[in-house]
Amino acid sequence: MTEKLFYTDPKVFEWTTEITGVFEHDDLYYVTLKETAFYPEGGGQPADLGWIGNYEVIDCIKKDEEVFHVLNTKPEEKVVDCKIDHYRRIDHTQHHSGQHLLSAICLDLFGINTLSFHLSNETATIDLDVSSLSDEQLNKIEKVVNDHIVANHKVNVFYINRDEAEKYDIRKIPEGIDRLRIVQIENIEYNACAGTHVNSTSEIGLLKLLKTEKMKGKIRLYFICGLRLLKDYTEKHQLIADLSKLLTTGQDLLLNQVEKLKEANKEKERNYTTLFNQYADLLANQIIKEQGKEKVYQIFQELTIKELGIVSQKLLENEAQLIVLGTKNENKLLITQSGNLSIDCGKIVKEEANKYNGKGGGNAKRAQCSFTNEQSLEQFVLHIKEKINI
Ligand SMILES: [Zn+2]
Structure with missing residues (x-):
């Protein structure tokens, strides 16, 4: 059986073995x-x-107390130098000890039990046996956890027999194990656990609660510790600095500045809509002058489908009967009619547009269609013009 160094000394990162x-x-x-x-x-x-x-060790699994290291290539040597990715290990250790402390404080402050712990490269979470947590509770938990990190409590690891377990206040005793590995955070708790842990709480660094999510009536709490927290802070700090530079404002005024920009943008949109409506009036008049009221076909370069809708509405107000408007900007087409014609715009799109890879639909008076390119759009308009008997 392999001797498991991670149980006795979590700081062994390099060793030579057979x-x-x-x-x-x-x-x-x-x-x-x-x-x-x-x-x-x-x-x-x-x-x-x-x-x-x-x-390269690409995975490591335990089966029947034996540890299997998974490799892509068959090793030929008998004696080998081994090395673990120690940043990854430190990250796991900081989060695992952080989780023990966090769970202990949730229980101590609010009587909330931890149901499970998940750790990956992206996230660290605990599922808590509670249906909600207030911001005040979260703030309190975070503050007390970090106070205990700074207090630098020693973390001890020792083994006991199962029948000794009741001498210690252990929440969950794993089944089917006679000899229990106890991880103790002095002054805080005893926990039966096989994971790697820090030697004292200050090695966790810091713990930050990130967010909560509802999960099947329980709360999933996201947190981050130590070096991962520093990396996250560095990225966010850079983001804020970049935003400050971009918006030429101090960090404390960023939110205010973004709100101002949003409001200014809304105002511009309102002004643009007013102006576009005036432009659409003039455009509708001009189109009818050129093409008459019976059938109108026009493909624009730059308009959006929403703007086609406005132009189409203005044409209807000017008594146009059939209106076919396209835009090369979005490769979209809008067909509308006054209601005086016996044609079905939706049916035309459904039955004819697929010949030009067009997709869309609508009702008798109004239908919309998207194409993969502007040639298809133009060909379909020609098709309607020449082949559909309206
Ligand atoms: Zn544990």
């Missing part, structure tokens, strides 16, 4: 070692990755 076994399955090689510091996935903590000799 390969004790290799078996192949589905083009992957499962390697066992005499001693390993590679933590296999378990208890919410992801597996360590790293290198055995020059071979």
Whole structure:
């Protein structure tokens, strides 16, 4: 059986050992070692990755108390230098110890039990046995957790027999295990856990609560710790600095400035709509002058489908009967009619447009259609003009 260094010393990142076994399955090689510091996935903590000799360890799993290191290539050496990705391990350790502390404080302050813990490269979460958490509660939890991080409580790891468990206030005792590994945060709690942990709470660095989500009537709480928190802060700090530069304003006035811009933009949109309506009036008059009221066909370069709708409405107000308007900007077409014609605009789109890869629909008086390119749009307009008997 492999000696598991991660149980005795979570700070072993490099060591030399012997390969004790290799078996192949589905083009992957499962390697066992005499001693390993590679933590296999378990208890919410992801597996360590790293290198055995020059071979990359792409996963690490535990089966029947044996640790299997997963490699893409079969190692030929007997004695190997091993190295784990120590930033990944430190990140996992900070979050796992952070989770123990966070769960203990949720229980201590508000009597809320933790149901599960999930950790990945992107997120760290606990599911809490409660249907809601107020902002005040979250603020209190975050403050107390960080006070305990700064207090630098020692974290001890020791083993006890199962029948000794009642001497300690352990919330959840794992089933089917006679010898329990206890992770104690001094003055805080005892926890039966096989994961890797910090030596004292200050190594967690800091813990920040990010958000909550409702999950099947319970609360999922997202948090972040230590070096990952620093990375996240650095990215957000840069983002704020970039936004400040872009909007030429101080950080404290950013929100105010964005609100001002949003309001100014709305005002511009309102003005544009007013002006476009006036322009559409003139345009409708001119089109009718050129083409008459019976049938109107026009393809624009720049208009949006919404603007086609306004032009179409103005044409209807000027007693146009059939109106076919397109825009090359969006490769879209709008067909409307006054209601005096016996044609069905929706039916034309449905039955004819697919010949030109057009997709859309509508009702008898109004239908809309999208094309993949402007040639198809133009060909379909020609098709309506020449082949449809309106
Ligand atoms: Zn744990």
